[in-house]
Amino acid sequence: MKQEIDLEKYHQLALQKQAEHRKFLASLKKKPPKNLDKIVQQVHTEVFNEIDCTACANCCKTLGPLFTEADITRIAKYFKMRLPAFEEMYLRVDEDNDKVFKSMPCPFLGGDNLCSIYDVRPKACREFPHTDRKKIYQINHLTMKNTLTCPAAYLFVEKLKTRV
Template identity: 30%
Template sequence: MNPPITDLDQIRALAAQQHDAFEVMRYMLEADDDLDDAQLDAWVEAVAKPIAAAIDCTRCANCCRSLDVYLTETDAQRLAEGVHIPLDHIMTRYIDRDSAAEVEEWGKFRARPCAFLDDKLCSVYAHRPESCRMYPAFTPDFRWTLADTIEGASLCPIIYNVLAALVNQVDEIVKSSLS
């Protein structure tokens, strides 16, 4: 495996260049009725795992700077207990319930970049919301969430490098589903 590309300017430019190729991959996978979802997800995870392991998120933190972070009531309680700040203070100062409700979520961090980001490190790492722990997720249902994943390729080096690797192998996986 070549070393993954991590420069954020380069990632943004390459993601724009490759956008059509990523979309072609999505059309191919969505049209392939012979390809089992579990088989496809296993292939994606096998490609994604070494790439994610080779990228140091503590030198990036672009997701913490760029994305809206949604959280659950359980996330808020865990955060309040972890940082020893009363829950009502966490709610008032850090969490926006109204704009989260507009997209049927429980809460959203008010600040972007995230208020808990300290340079490129999460200052509440052990107590961070579940959505932070899961990001970036490729599975389950890689095929049916690929449109959203493609949108993340310009900001996340893990996503870009994984999609670029998958594009190079998609013909092979589609052919294997026919055999």
């Protein structure tokens, strides 16, 4: 049975630690440790051994990915749909001129928090919350933002602080 994740608790913790996290991540940018990429991979793996994304799926319920043309082509092909039909049914162009879902939660998220298009999901979904990136300090703004939505991102920063 999945252990329930208290999203509000993690959100409040992330809000309380914003200044501390910002300062820590900025320190990594100023003087990254030589083995930072290796530590990041270890911490990422450890966090995702503890956190079951399917017990949360908050990203799928609230954020929504940016769709690349490759994503659109791959998913439309999966549904055996023409590109314009797929886009008309699921996507809109946002204020940054990016293609995103018309509405949230993700239309491909099941009631069991599983993705019905997991094998062909958008690149942004595959990479979220970006905690396994090399040179993690290059995306500090994104990491900070993700700690507010994703319990795993919050735990990642907390654990990383103890390792660096």
